[in-house]
Amino acid sequence: MKKALLSTILLLMTVLILPHIISPFMVYLSTEILVFAIFAMSLGLIMGFGGMPSLGHCAQFGLGAYTVAILSEYTANIYLLLGAAILISLCFSLVTGYIAIRNKGVFFLMITLAFTQVLFLITSRMKFWGGNDGYSASVTANFGFGEITSNIGLFYMMGFFFVLTYFLLKLFVNAPAGKVLKGMMENEGRMIALGYNPKTYKMFAYLIAGSMAGLAGGLYIYKTQFVSPALFSVHMGAEVMIMVFIGGMGTIFGPALGAGAFVFLQNYISTMTDRWPLILGLLFIAIVLLKRGGILHLIQFVSTFGLKLFKSSRNAPVDKQVKGKEQAS
Amino acid sequence: MTLLKIEDLNKSFKALHILKGVNIEVNKGERHVIIGPNGAGKTTLFNCIYGTLPLSSGKVYLAGKRIDHIPSFKRTEKGMGRTFQKNNLFEELTVEENVRLAIMGKKKYRLNMIKPMQNYNDLAEECHRLLEEWEMTERRTVLVKELSYGEQRLLEIILSLSTNPEIILLDEPTSGMSPTETSRFVKLIKKIPDHITLVIIEHDMEVVFSLANKITVLHHGTAMMTASPEEIRGNQMIQEIYFGGGALSHD
Known part of the structure; x- marks a missing residue:
C-alpha cells in the first residue's frame, strides 16, 4: 500500500512538472503517450498478470472512442460521455469475455481478434457514421471548471487519468484478487485444487482491463477529434501488444513505458527516416530474443547492479551489504 | 461413518x-x-x-x-483436498506466499481488489501457525523453486491442509x-x-x-x-x- 502510494505520488509529481520542462511539441506528443499508456497498462494487466494475450484489446478502446464520438452529438457532459464509453466497453467485455476466457494462449488470441474483426467490418460499413472514412467529432473537455483547450490542459487531463489508472491497477495486483489472478496464470490446476474458480478471476481482470481500455478510447477522442475503423484493425491490436512487450510484461508501469517508447519512436524517428518500423522491429526482436523482459526490467537490472557496485565500492560492513542486497532484490 | x-x-x-x-x-x-x-x-x-x-x-x-x-x-x-504426483506449486512465489494463497481460498475477501494481501492479519497468523507446525518457518521467504525436492513435497501437503479439508x-x-x-x-x-x-x-x-x-x-x-x-x-x-x-x- 505504502509503496503503491509512494510511486503514485512520484508519478503525479512527474506529470505535474513535465510540461514545464519539455518542448511544446513534446507536450503534444506526451498527451498521446499518456492515452496509450492507459491503454497499454490495461492490456498489461491481462497479459502480464492473467496470462491472457488479447490481440483484440483495441476493440474496447475503439468502442470507447466511437461511443464518445457518436454521443457527443447529443451531450457535451464529459462525465456522461466517459461513463458511457466505460459502460459500453464493459458490456462488450462481458459478452466476449464469457466466450474468450474459456480458451488459452493462441486460441484466446484468435478469438479476441475475431471479435475485433467483426467490429472492424461493422464500423467500416456504417455509412451513417462515416464508414471507412471515419467520423469527425468535435468534443471539448469540460469537467465543470472551464473548457480545456490548451495542449497543457489536455496533458494534465490525460495525466490525471493515467495516474488514477496506475494507482487502481497497482492496488489491484497487490490485493487478494490480483494475487489470485497471478497464481492462476502460474498454475491453474493448483489454484483449482485450492478452491478457486479460475473463470471468476479471469473474468474480473478481463472486465477491468476492458473498461480501462474503453476509458482510454474515450479520452483519445478529446485529443484526435476523429474516429475510424482503423481503431479496430489488427494493426492497432498488435501495436498495443508490442507496447506491452517492449515496456515489460508482468509489471504495471512497464507497458506505460512501452507506450512512451512506441509513440516516441513513431513520431520522432519518422521525422528523420521513413523506416521507423524497422527500428521498432529490431527493438522488438531484441527484447523477445533476450527473454529478459522489457525496458522496465532493464532499468531495474541496471539500477540494482549500480546499487551493488556503489555499495561494494564504499567498502561497507558485511551486514550492511547483505541488507542492501535484500532491499535490491 | x-x-x-x-x-x-x-x-x-x-x-x-x-x-x-x-x-x-x-x-x-x-x-x-x-x-x-x-x-x-x-x-x-x-x-x-x-x-x-x-x-x-x-x-x-x-x-x-x-x-x-x-x-x-x-x-x-x-x-476435499489433494496433492499431485508431480510437484504442482507456485514456483516463482515464496513459501509464505504459496501458503497465503492456499489459505485465502476459503476466505470471503479473496475477491477484494483494494486492500493489499499482506495487510490481512488473520491470513498472516494462520500462515505463521501452519508454517510453525510443519517446521518451515525458517524457509518462509525462500522462492519455492529454490526449495529442496523433499521440502517441495512437504509444501504440497501444507497447501492441501490449509484449505481445511x-x-x-x-x-x-x-x-x-x-x-x-x-x-x-x-x-x-x-x-x-x-x-x-x-x-x-x-x-x-x-x-x-x-x-x-x-x-x-x-x-x-x-x-x-x-x-x-x-x-x-x-x-x-x-x-x-x-x-x-x-x-x-x-x-
Missing part, C-alpha cells in the same frame, strides 16, 4: 477402458491406501474423484452428498525421494491430525504398511479387494499379482 463413497465408477478414454466399475468406501479418519501395478488406473481414479477428469459413469459421494457433477474447485470448498487425496507423496527422506516424510504424514481422512496412492510397500489401516488393491481398473493391511499381507492372490509372488520388499 462413510465419508467418501465411490459407486460403480467407470472411466474410458475412447476405446480404452481404464476404470471398470470401481467401488470403494472410505470411512472417516481412515488412512486408506490404494495400491496397484503401474497402469492400474490409480491416478485416473484420483482425477475422477477430484473432478479433474469427467466420469464416464458412476457416482461419487462425499459425506452422503453426490459430488460428481460439481466442478473441482467446489469439491475443495466441500472439504476433511479428506485429502495424496498422490504418491513419497515419489522421487531417497529412502532416508522417505522415512522422515512418513513421520510427517503421520503428524496429520486423525480427524482428517487420507486416501493415499503409494508404491513403496514399507510406506504403505506403515501408514495404512485399510488397503484397496486396484488391478486392471477394478477394485479387487479392500481389506486391512494384515489380510492383504496374507493374501496369496494379491501376492502374486502385485508382488510377483515374491517377498514384500520393494525396489
